[in-house]
Amino acid sequence: MSSYEDLSREQLIQLLKKRDRTKKLGLVWERDEIEADNAIDANFVAATIIPELSDRPAPWRNMVIEGDNFDALRWLRMTLAGKVKCIYIDPPYNTGNKDWVYNDHYVEKEDRYRHSMWLDFLYQRLRIARDLLSSDGLILVSISDEQRAKLEMLMDEVFPGMRIGTFVWRTKDSSNDADRNLSSVHEHVLAYGNSDFSFLGFELDDAKYRHDDGDGRGKYSLDPITKAHDYTERENTYYPILDPQSGWWYPCNPDSVWRFATKEKVKEGQKLRSQTIEDLISDRRIHFSASDYVIYDTIDDLLSAIDNRVGPVDGNGRQLLRRGLPDLEFWVGKKIGLGRPSKKAYWNEKGATIKPVSSFVLGTKEAKVENFHELVSEKQGKATGIVTELFGKRVFQNPKPVSLLKSLISASVPNDGLILDFFAGSGTTAHAVMELNAEDGGTRRFILVSSTEATSDEPDKNLCQDITAERIRRLNKSEDPKFAELAAEFAYLRCEGIEFEDLDHDLRPAQVWTALEVLHDLPLTHYCAGPWQEHTTDELTLIFADRVNSDLIEHLKEIARERVNAFVYAWAPGQITQQIGQALDVRSVREELIGRFRQ
Numbered sequence: 001m002s003s004y005e006d007l008s009r010e011q012l013i014q015l016l017k018k019r020d021r022t023k024k025l026g027l028v029w030e031r032d033e034i035e036a037d038n039a040i041d042a043n044f045v046a047a048t049i050i051p052e053l054s055d056r057p058a059p060w061r062n063m064v065i066e067g068d069n070f071d072a073l074r075w076l077r078m079t080l081a082g083k084v085k086c087i088y089i090d091p092p093y094n095t096g097n098k099d100w101v102y103n104d105h106y107v108e109k110e111d112r113y114r115h116s117m118w119l120d121f122l123y124q125r126l127r128i129a130r131d132l133l134s135s136d137g138l139i140l141v142s143i144s145d146e147q148r149a150k151l152e153m154l155m156d157e158v159f160p161g162m163r164i165g166t167f168v169w170r171t172k173d174s175s176n177d178a179d180r181n182l183s184s185v186h187e188h189v190l191a192y193g194n195s196d197f198s199f200l201g202f203e204l205d206d207a208k209y210r211h212d213d214g215d216g217r218g219k220y221s222l223d224p225i226t227k228a229h230d231y232t233e234r235e236n237t238y239y240p241i242l243d244p245q246s247g248w249w250y251p252c253n254p255d256s257v258w259r260f261a262t263k264e265k266v267k268e269g270q271k272l273r274s275q276t277i278e279d280l281i282s283d284r285r286i287h288f289s290a291s292d293y294v295i296y297d298t299i300d301d302l303l304s305a306i307d308n309r310v311g312p313v314d315g316n317g318r319q320l321l322r323r324g325l326p327d328l329e330f331w332v333g334k335k336i337g338l339g340r341p342s343k344k345a346y347w348n349e350k351g352a353t354i355k356p357v358s359s360f361v362l363g364t365k366e367a368k369v370e371n372f373h374e375l376v377s378e379k380q381g382k383a384t385g386i387v388t389e390l391f392g393k394r395v396f397q398n399p400k401p402v403s404l405l406k407s408l409i410s411a412s413v414p415n416d417g418l419i420l421d422f423f424a425g426s427g428t429t430a431h432a433v434m435e436l437n438a439e440d441g442g443t444r445r446f447i448l449v450s451s452t453e454a455t456s457d458e459p460d461k462n463l464c465q466d467i468t469a470e471r472i473r474r475l476n477k478s479e480d481p482k483f484a485e486l487a488a489e490f491a492y493l494r495c496e497g498i499e500f501e502d503l504d505h506d507l508r509p510a511q512v513w514t515a516l517e518v519l520h521d522l523p524l525t526h527y528c529a530g531p532w533q534e535h536t537t538d539e540l541t542l543i544f545a546d547r548v549n550s551d552l553i554e555h556l557k558e559i560a561r562e563r564v565n566a567f568v569y570a571w572a573p574g575q576i577t578q579q580i581g582q583a584l585d586v587r588s589v590r591e592e593l594i595g596r597f598r599q
Contacts, residue, residue, distance in 0.1 A: 027153035029116040040128065041598045044500055045075040046511040047493040049524060053465060055473045056489035059523035062430070064472070065449045066464040067495030069422040072449040073128040075495060076420070078597040079518040084132040084447075085417035086409060088429055090142040090400055094118040118147075119154055125422065126158045132420065136196035138164075138412050140189050142400065148188045155192055164191040169361035169404060171380045189361075189408065199411050201354035209347040215284070222287055222342035225277075226256040231325070233257075236265045240330065241277060241341055243288040248337035250288070251312055251320040280343065290339030299332050312336050357411045361404065375411060377404035387426050390474045390483075395467055396426040405432035415442030424448035424464075427471035434475060434486040446488070465492075491524040503590065509533075509546045512589055516544055516569055519596075544589070545570040553579050560584050 004012065047065065054060060065072045076084075094114065129139060139159070143151045148166075156163060167189040209219040231238035237257045241250045252258055260277045280286050294311060296302040303323065305311045312320045321331060361375040383401040388394045405428055413419060415436070421429035433446045450464035475486045493514070498506045510527035517524050520542050522535050531547045532555075541564050545552055548570060556576065559566050560583035568586045570576055576586050 026157055027119070027150065029119040030113055040074060040124075043497045044503055044507070044594065044597060045071045045078075045495055046498055046507055047072075047075050047495050047514055048508070048511055049514055049526070050492045050494055051526065053469060053492035054490060055469070055476055055492075056487075058489075058491070058525045060489050060491035060525075061443075061445050061523045062488050062490040063447045063493055063518075063524070064424075064430075064464065064469045064490050065447065065493045065495060066452065066462075067449070068451055069449045070125055070128075071495045071497060073125055073132070073422060074597065075515070076447070076449075077128050077131050077599075078593060079515050080418075080447075081131050081596070081599070082134055083418060083521065084420045085134055085137050086413045087129055087133065087137070087139040087420045087422070088142075088405065088408065089129075089140075089421060089423045090425060090428075091122060091423045092118070093144045093147055095144075115150070119150065122151070123154060123158065126155065129420075129422065130159060133194050135194050136198075138191060138193040138197050140167075140191055140408055140412070142187060142189050144187055145184055148190070152190055155190060159192040162192040162194060164193050164197075165359055166190055167359055167361055167375065167408070169375075169377050170363040197412075199357040200414070201356055201411070204350075204355045206347050209345075211287075211344070213284075217346055218348045220344040220346045222289075223345045225259045225286070225341060225343045226253055227259045229257055230255050231257055237261060239265065241281075241286075243290075243337065243341075244281065246288065246290075246293075246335075246337070248288070248290060248293045248335045249331070250290070250337050250339070250341050251331065253314050253318075253320055254322065254325055255318070256314075285344050287342045287344055288337060288339065289342065290337030292338050293335040294338060295335050296332055299329055302328060302331060312338055315340060361407065375404075375407040377401050377407060383428070386431075387471065390471060390478070391467075399426040400428045402428055402431050402435060405429055406436055409433065409444070410436060413444060415440055415444060418445050418447070420447045420449075422449035424450040424468045427468045430472050430488060430490075431475060431486075434472075434488045437488075438485040446490075500594070503594070509544070512546075512569070512593070513544050515593060516542060519592075520567065539565065541566040543568045545576065548572070548575045552576075556580050556584060 007015065047067075050066075065075075126139075133139060141151065141155065152163075152166075168186055169189065170186050172185045206219065208221045211222065212219050227234075227237075229237075231252070231254045234257045237260070238252050238254070239258065239262050240252065241258070242248075243250070258277065260274060260280060261272055263276050263278050266272065266276065275283075277286070294305075296305060302311075302321065306319065306321055306323055309319060314320060321328065321336075358375060361377050363377055363379060378401040380398055380401060383399045384394070384396075386402065387396050387399050409419060409429075409432055419429060419433055424430075427448060427450075430446045430448055433444045436442055437444055448468055450468040452462040452464055454461045469490070469492055472488060472490060475483050476488065478484065478486070509529070513527045513533050514524060517535060520540065522537065522542060525535060527533060531549050532543055532545045532552050534544075535542045541559060543556070543566065545568060553576070556566075556568065557580055560580060566584050568576060568584050569589050569592065570586065571589050573586045573588050576584075580586075
């Protein structure tokens with residue numbers, strides 16, 4: 001394509017007109033004007049296990065990663081692309097009150113590019129996170145009401161066609177805009193999922209199916225047979241119903257007519273979407289609830305009852321017979337049932353017994369979440385109290401409630417799923433996973449990513465080490481009955497960047513081994529210096545050959561003879577294949593890791 005300098009004035013005008021015609025609909029921010037992250041593949045990222053900061057003996061199924069989450073996400077994309085079932089994040093809300101650090105400094109409220117910096121900061125991370133999700137994976141993002149619209153448009157761009165909806169939860173009970181008499185003390189959780197994702201839902205409670213006629217059809221509930229139209233809007237479904245067993249008549253509510261048609265008013269050739277009321281009565285699917293009736297011998301008796309507000313009423317006490325309604329004379333001399341008919345809905349005829357997840361998170365004092373029939377959450381103040389109790393002092397502002405995360409995770413992740421939080425903060429996500437596993441015996445795993453948040457003003461600050469990971473350590477050793485059953489071993493990892501041209505010299509064998517174990521979905525182990533490292537399970541054998549010698553070759557030949565499902569990685573794989581041929585899957589460390597990193 002030629003440069004702009006080569007174009008004539010007319011060509012430039014046509015180019016500008018075309019650009020004006022093709023402006024995209026969506027979110028625009030001043031990306032060229034701000035300090036952006038480096039390119040995704042500007043350098044290589046390695047992760048090192050820090051044994052003294054890890055908790056409980058290896059092997060470790062869970063991870064806490066210290067570092068800029070942009071770097072951590074790049075490392076995770078290399079090792080876990082397409083394997084994460086659920087990502088939950090609570091990113092900074094961009095309030096301007098030093099709530100986030102960008103490139104080693106706090107973004108100030110007066111910064112003219114504050115909103116664009118925030119959008120670009122999230123954009124860079126979300127587009128990597130997208131690649132981590134499994135085909136049935138989900139990302140959940142907490143956000144304040146003030147920033148929800150911008151974030152949702154950004155996520156529409158990063159996750160096209162993946163929007164599911166929004167959860168709303170109440171954070172506290174006070175007003176935050178007294179001048180306008182508004183209590184907007186709620187936040188949102190945006191949900192975006194891949195094509196195969198569906199919320200698990202909850203088993204429906206069959207408690208309301210308490211009726212049984214003993215006729216072999218089983219238990220049923222009583223469902224209303226009215227709909228929200230008045231008799232002037234739906235005159236064809238405004239009619240009286242006769243109970244053939246008792247001979248009692250039931251008037252239609254003039255404000256909410258019947259849901260089903262009557263044969264008396266069906267026109268010839270008219271197609272119906274459901275059975276008529278006569279068919280339902282004949283099939284004994286209508287329940288008539290009246291235990292008594294009233295009768296009016298004359299029209300004057302009926303009108304007097306109407307004027308004195310006595311007679312048949314609906315469930316809200318509103319009169320069903322009123323002056324001005326058509327055919328009032330019909331009711332003279334009829335036995336009028338003092339009750340309402342309902343439809344029998346049989347439990348064993350339900351097409352599905354799974355209750356959809358509600359978009360509203362219920363706030364309760366106790367936040368009972370054991371059965372997860374609803375998404376429930378304590379208020380944010382309760383969450384702050386839990387963290388303060390664990391640490392003996394207030395160490396983190398506004399952590400999310402454990403009950404909120406438990407509800408969201410239980411509704412979206414099977415009990416063996418992998419959950420990632422790359423804005424881990426106080427570690428609530430890990431706490432929620434630990435409680436869920438303790439309650440149902442699940443094997444859910446977590447990966448938390450947290451930065452140090454060190455700045456020139458606080459060079460020694462380390463949020464990840466001193467709060468995120470420390471919370472899990474304290475839960476692991478707590479003797480408090482509330483936490484005594486909680487346990488989760490984890491490896492503490494630290495990220496570092498390496499220039500691609502320096503990989504052969506600076507990438508350490510221990511870092512390779514950690515990446516390979518995660519790549520093959522194995523719990524992490526210590527690296528022991530030697531010619532090779534091996535991790536064997538019932539499903540596979542993983543070998544990293546740092547150096548090739550005759551003992552390794554003989555060992556590999558034995559593995560080949562036993563037809564073990566094995567993966568062998570080496571700096572120079574040709575040294576192995578020359579001696580064992582194609583008997584095993586032998587791969588190049590450099591090509592495999594760099595290839596995946598740059599995908």
